[in-house]
Amino acid sequence: MDFQLSEQHEMLRKAIREFAEKEIAPLVEKMEETGEFPLEIRQKMGAVGLCGLVTSPEYGGNGMGFLARAIGIEEVSRVCAGLGIALQVHHMCCWPLETWGTEEQKKKYLPRLASGETFGVCSITEPSGGSDPMGMQTEARLEGDYWIVNGRKCFATNSHVSDIMIIVAKTGTDPKGRPAFSAFIVEPDFEGFSLGREEKKMGFKGASSGELVFNDCKVPKENLLGKEGEGLKIALATVNRVGRPGMASIGVGICYASLEEASKFAKERVLGGKPIANLQAIQFMLADMFALAEAARILNYRANWMMDQGMNCDTEMTLAKYVATENAFQCARLACEIHGGYSCISEYAVQRFLRDAWVAIPSGGTSQIAKIVLGRHVTKNF
Amino acid sequence: MPQAVVCVKPIPDPKEWDRLSLDPETGVLKRAGISTVINPLDKNALEAALQLKDRFGWTVTVVSMAPPDTQKTLREALAMGADKVLMASDRALGGAATLATAYTLAALVRKAGDADMVFCGNMSLDGSTNQVVPQLAEFLGLPHASHVVGVETEDGSTFRVTVDLKDALLTLQHSGPMVLGLTKEANDPRLVSVMGIISAQSKPLEVFSAQDLDLDPEKIGQKGSPTIVSGLFMPEIKRRREILSGEPEEVVDRLIDGLREMGVL
Ligand SMILES: Cc1cc2nc3c(=O)[nH]c(=O)nc-3n(C[C@H](O)[C@H](O)[C@H](O)COP(=O)(O)OP(=O)(O)OC[C@H]3O[C@@H](n4cnc5c(N)ncnc54)[C@H](O)[C@@H]3O)c2cc1C
Numbered sequence: 001m002d003f004q005l006s007e008q009h010e011m012l013r014k015a016i017r018e019f020a021e022k023e024i025a026p027l028v029e030k031m032e033e034t035g036e037f038p039l040e041i042r043q044k045m046g047a048v049g050l051c052g053l054v055t056s057p058e059y060g061g062n063g064m065g066f067l068a069r070a071i072g073i074e075e076v077s078r079v080c081a082g083l084g085i086a087l088q089v090h091h092m093c094c095w096p097l098e099t100w101g102t103e104e105q106k107k108k109y110l111p112r113l114a115s116g117e118t119f120g121v122c123s124i125t126e127p128s129g130g131s132d133p134m135g136m137q138t139e140a141r142l143e144g145d146y147w148i149v150n151g152r153k154c155f156a157t158n159s160h161v162s163d164i165m166i167i168v169a170k171t172g173t174d175p176k177g178r179p180a181f182s183a184f185i186v187e188p189d190f191e192g193f194s195l196g197r198e199e200k201k202m203g204f205k206g207a208s209s210g211e212l213v214f215n216d217c218k219v220p221k222e223n224l225l226g227k228e229g230e231g232l233k234i235a236l237a238t239v240n241r242v243g244r245p246g247m248a249s250i251g252v253g254i255c256y257a258s259l260e261e262a263s264k265f266a267k268e269r270v271l272g273g274k275p276i277a278n279l280q281a282i283q284f285m286l287a288d289m290f291a292l293a294e295a296a297r298i299l300n301y302r303a304n305w306m307m308d309q310g311m312n313c314d315t316e317m318t319l320a321k322y323v324a325t326e327n328a329f330q331c332a333r334l335a336c337e338i339h340g341g342y343s344c345i346s347e348y349a350v351q352r353f354l355r356d357a358w359v360a361i362p363s364g365g366t367s368q369i370a371k372i373v374l375g376r377h378v379t380k381n382f
Numbered sequence: 383m384p385q386a387v388v389c390v391k392p393i394p395d396p397k398e399w400d401r402l403s404l405d406p407e408t409g410v411l412k413r414a415g416i417s418t419v420i421n422p423l424d425k426n427a428l429e430a431a432l433q434l435k436d437r438f439g440w441t442v443t444v445v446s447m448a449p450p451d452t453q454k455t456l457r458e459a460l461a462m463g464a465d466k467v468l469m470a471s472d473r474a475l476g477g478a479a480t481l482a483t484a485y486t487l488a489a490l491v492r493k494a495g496d497a498d499m500v501f502c503g504n505m506s507l508d509g510s511t512n513q514v515v516p517q518l519a520e521f522l523g524l525p526h527a528s529h530v531v532g533v534e535t536e537d538g539s540t541f542r543v544t545v546d547l548k549d550a551l552l553t554l555q556h557s558g559p560m561v562l563g564l565t566k567e568a569n570d571p572r573l574v575s576v577m578g579i580i581s582a583q584s585k586p587l588e589v590f591s592a593q594d595l596d597l598d599p600e601k602i603g604q605k606g607s608p609t610i611v612s613g614l615f616m617p618e619i620k621r622r623r624e625i626l627s628g629e630p631e632e633v634v635d636r637l638i639d640g641l642r643e644m645g646v647l
Contacts, residue, residue: 007454008579011461015574022573049576062576072576 003298005071012068016075019048024079031082031206032352037161038206041083046116050076050087054242055094060111066304070249074297077253078260081356082207084253085363086119088246089157093120093166096183096238100226105185109164121165122243123156123212124235130155130362131369133168133235134179138214140169145221147171147184149214152196157363159210160198163187166238167212168231181231185223192217203352203359239364240314241307244321247364248300251324254360255293258328258335258353262286265339265348276338285334292331296324315377322370328357384498384538385441386431387491389518390424390459390467392452393508404614411508418455423503425462425571426564430533431501432463432572438538440498441465445490447475447483453587460582461574467587468493474592477604480509484517486602489595491522497559499541504528504563515563527554528563 005013027038045051053069055061069091077084094113097120098106113120128135138151149169156165164187171182186193196211226234263286266277276282300320306313332353336343343350361367394402394416403412420428434440444459446452447470456467468490475486491497500522505512512528519526531551532544543562545552592602600606624640626633641647 007457008583010454011458011574011579011582012576014458015461015576015579019573047575048573049579053576062580064576064580068576 020079037208042116051116052114055114060114066307070304073249074253077250078257082204084250086207090119092122092242095242118163119158121162123153123167125155138169147219149217153212160208168235180229183225183231183234203355243364244317248320248324251328252297254328255331258331262335262338289331292327296327318373325360332357387497389502391421392418392455393421395419421506426568427501429569429571443494460585461578472592479607479609480513482606488521500561519561526561531567
């Protein structure tokens with residue numbers, strides 16, 4: 001067993017940390033204040049290679065893989081978790097496109113995504129309940145050369161900043177009479193498509209999340225992704241293998257950001273003539289944070305490493321997502337406690353970490369849903 | 383293709399300098415556990431060379447005298463876009479002061495072949511002597527300019543080099559090889575990209591011993607270093623406080639007189 005990151009992965013961390021501190025950190029204050037997505041960052045993230053991490057070089061990406069992606073998203077989220085989720089969902093559009101797309105689809109869409117010209121969307125959730133994808137109401141029927149889509153999606157990350165979206169809709173029933181779903185590639189200027197409202201969130205401010213509205217929306221036949229009836233498989237695989245580790249990486253980034261801020265504050269804050277870092281009560285909190293952060297990171301790296309090896313890792317991905325997002329919230333909470341009253345003031349980043357960590361928990365599937373998956377795994381295997 | 387040679391030094395990461403300490407007995411810097419980065423000004427040097435590569439197709443060769451465990455750091459120069467690294471790594475080179483360093487670097491520059499321009503950082507943040515640039519130029523028999531804040535060229539053969547003289551800026555026009563010491567004002571070094579990291583793995587990084595470079599054993603390492611660190615001390619900063627009272631005009635006069643006496647004004 002080798003826990004040493006390769007020289008390339010170490011260099012990647014350094015490079016993305018430098019990028020995030022130089023290019024992303026100056027954007028955070030405005031994102032927090034206005035909730036607006038800084039459009040110009042897309043191409044910068046593309047140029048540094050973040051957008052193309054899970055896209056092959058032949059389609060304009062660098063294909064460095066999932067462990068690299070975990071490190072990249074972690075470093076972005078250490079500075080700004082809002083751009084962390086924008087990037088992670090972007091990859092949730094790239095990966096299924098490369099995995100199930102036709103050659104024409106890949107050539108048409110992937111280079112634009114890998115360069116950061118636009119950010120991708122992967123939209124499954126509907127008002128009928130994210131935890132129950134089978135309850136999805138959006139429907140598509142084939143009429144001549146077009147699929148006619150009707151329905152409404154919600155919570156779509158990057159909704160208002162994207163030109164390329166993957167969506168899933170009901171397209172009939174399977175031989176057993178259960179609803180069957182298919183995936184489609186949608187562009188915002190397709191007839192019958194419109195954007196619904198953009199949500200104001202408590203966290204991930206500045207990341208766009210909103211509604212996609214389909215009103216007899218005409219999707220060209222050739223924009224079916226994968227085969228008819230494969231939509232749910234594509235959606236679940238994408239959530240499992242890309243969405244969950246993406247959220248886990250954001251969680252790890254928040255854990256370490258919290259740890260760094262808390263340690264810095266504890267060393268600088270002097271009470272009774274001594275830094276509070278000398279107090280055992282504070283050290284215990286820092287120790288807990290360290291344990292939470294390291295555990296989250298190791299689980300996440302393992303899951304992503306398995307993905308790079310082509311191993312089956314659905315359980316490990318779910319475990320990493322569950323632990324990392326919950327740990328991020330714990331870490332951020334402890335960081336806030338260490339900050340005392342200052343944690344309530346917007347100049348101190350820890351309050352942002354707490355809000356972001358909270359929003360990370362349901363994104364990509366709630367902790368309850370993760371525990372259902374893990375519980376099943378336990379009763380089956382132990 | 384014309385060639386730019388860039389001198390790059392791996393140094394302890396300035397962000398971690400609060401963890402550095404000096405061994406009081408030997409005066410040697412204790413740097414175990416501190417990560418290594420490219421000397422920040424060397425990135426400005428590299429950027430200037432890479433701009434010539436982007437615009438005129440120059441080859442960019444990095445040279446460095448450094449311990450073998452810093453190869454990882456030098457690969458970063460390849461990830462930024464340099465074409466190859468020539469590295470001198472040998473126990474015999476240890477303890478080199480500026481003269482021995484410049485002598486060794488000159489041998490590496492010659493090893494690189496014809497250099498059409500040599501770019502250096504004006505100084506290394508961990509040494510801060512400013513001596514290597516002129517010394518290297520002397521060894522190579524080339525003209526040099528230190529404190530360079532701008533390098534411009536229209537055609538890749540005539541260069542306008544702007545030098546900060548503290549009270550004035552001097553712009554030189556020059557054709558032909560030269561050794562330049564760049565400051566951080568000279569440009570904004572590019573960031574490493576994922577594509578750069580991937581391509582760096584297949585670029586050459588050659589390591590040479592003192593013998594490979596035909597270096598004179600008397601001129602390298604500690605032996606070849608006429609300067610030695612004879613003692614180290616922490617400068618003591620003493621504060622003096624004096625409260626002046628009286629009429630404002632009178633107090634201001636006394637303040638100015640006092641500052642003049644101390645040599646501040
Ligand atoms: C910031 C953000 C970004 C998002 N981005 C995207 C995106 O890009 N694309 C996308 O498709 N979706 C996205 N989502 C949606 C996300 O996947 C859903 O919010 C999530 O799946 C939960 O669905 P829900 O909000 O409808 O909650 P519900 O499914 O209504 O759940 C409500 C509660 O019931 C519990 N629950 C539900 N079913 C069960 C069960 N069987 N057993 C036990 N408990 C259960 C849940 O755990 C939760 O506590 C995003 C969400 C957020 C907050």
